[in-house]
Amino acid sequence: MIDLQECRDEIDVIDSEIIRLFEKRMKVCEDVAEYKIRTGKKVLDPERERKKLEVLREKAHGEFNRLGAQELFQQIMAISRKRQYQLLNEHGVEDDEKLEMVDHLPLENVTVVFQGVEGAYSYAAMREYFSDEIRSFHVKTWRDAMEEVAEGRADYAVLPIENSTAGIVAGIYDLLAEYDLSIVGEQIIRPEHVLLGMPDASLEDITCVCSHPQALAQCGKYLEAHPGWKTREMENTAGSAKQVKEDGDKTQAAIASRQAGELYGLRILAENICYNGQNATRFIIVSKKPIYVKDAHKISIFFELPHESGTLYNMLSHIIYNGLNMTKIESRPIAGRTWEYRFFVDFEGNLKDSAVKNALRGIEAEANRMRILGNY
Structure with a gap:
């Protein structure tokens, strides 16, 4: 019978050897970084990495191990690049300042x-x-x-x-x-959404409610309680109040602010109609x-990626590896490029921080396109 403890002891020995070889490899990578600093050569050489991964993959035995070897060395190479970006920063190799403090x-x-x-x-x-x-x-x-x-x-x-x-x-x-x-x-x-109508209107008169789509969504539960009402989307909440006033139709109501009602002389028909009190x-x-x-603490960026497996993880790993706190990520389809997306990311930091510089350097080098939207 296989002894579990013996297996664990053997794994411990192998893991220690892996650590020794990993650190040996990272030392050589630092030498590579010094060469690139002297010559101005880019850190990322995607064609060389692709060929290297193909060779390493084929050295493993069995399809499962081949996939595992590919993933393992992708991560090792990514860690190597992060160290090289860090050394570029330590040696004062600065990217052009995108924003002025x-x-x-x-x-x-x-x-x-x-x-x-x-x-x-x-x-x-x-x-x-x-x-x-x-x-x-x-x-x-x-x-x-x-x-x-x-x-x-x-x-x-x-x-x-x-x-x-x-x-x-x-x-x-x-x-x-x-x-x-x-x-x-x-x-x-x-926002304090209220339902506004003509001065002589009552809730019983209303058949149509207009507002901006966001306000209609925020008050969705209230509107669902009045299934007989139609809704009409408008460009903004105050504009919907203005429209109700101009139309002079007491069957119409608007979802807008209390101030908009005062501005356009409308009557508040219902208050507290947003179901989320923390809205x-x-x-x-x-x-x-x-x-x-100079005291800005939030950074917004967007980047576009090659349509390949693992590229989003690679981008976000620069934020994680540099100890930065990502607070938001959103994606939007890129017009004219089917199934490709642009990612918008917010994270904490200031453009003068070394960790931020390292992360942004890596993302910019490895993305198809990256732009800093602001530091505020």
Whole structure:
């Protein structure tokens, strides 16, 4: 009969030998890194790694071991690259600075654009984030807001990116990838959704409720309790209140803020209609200037990957290996490239941190495309 303890003892001996050989290999990798530092050669040589993995795979016996050997050496090679990126940083081989550090953001006597109309939550986020010493104007769409900043007609745009109940605002992520703007700040707003109708309306009169799709989703349980009501999607919550007022139809109601109701002279027909009492919306502040404040603590990036097995893990491993805390990951399909995705990642850190530099260097080198969206 096989003795389990003897097997374990033998494995311990083998593992110790593996550690010895691993450290020997890593020492040689450091010598390789020194050569690459002197010559300017890139750390990642994908064609050489591919050929090397093929050779190593075929040295193993049996299909299971071949797959295992391939996975093992993929990880060893990835660890080697991480050490080389670290040595590049230690030797002062810096990548070009993508963003410029500043002591503070200029927030007074600036022009700010928001999507929607006065009374919208974007307007409330703007008023919360900026001082009163600003010029502001509104536009119809999120793209319009991005365009105003890109063309220099506004210094900042305020855009919703995520709601704790309804999830991400997908269109904003796509625009962030399209426009070369930087996230320089964020503002959390806790929407207080109410049902607004004409001054002479009552709940019994309502047949149609209009609002932004996110607000309709956030109040879904309340709306389900009124199956006879139709819903109509609009571009923003305050705009839906404005539309109800302009139509003058007491069978219509809007889901919007209490402030929007006061602004347009509407009656509150129902309060507390959002089923999540902790409902909150995160807004981002974007600028054309590629800057970040020196005490920034959150980094947003996006990257695109080769359509191959394990590539997402390889990217995220740079964040994990450098001890960084990833707080969010989202994916969006890349237009025109079937089944390929762009990944958006938030993690804690500052662009001056060595761990952040190491992680970003590795991701940029190994992704098809990577961009820092902001440090804020």
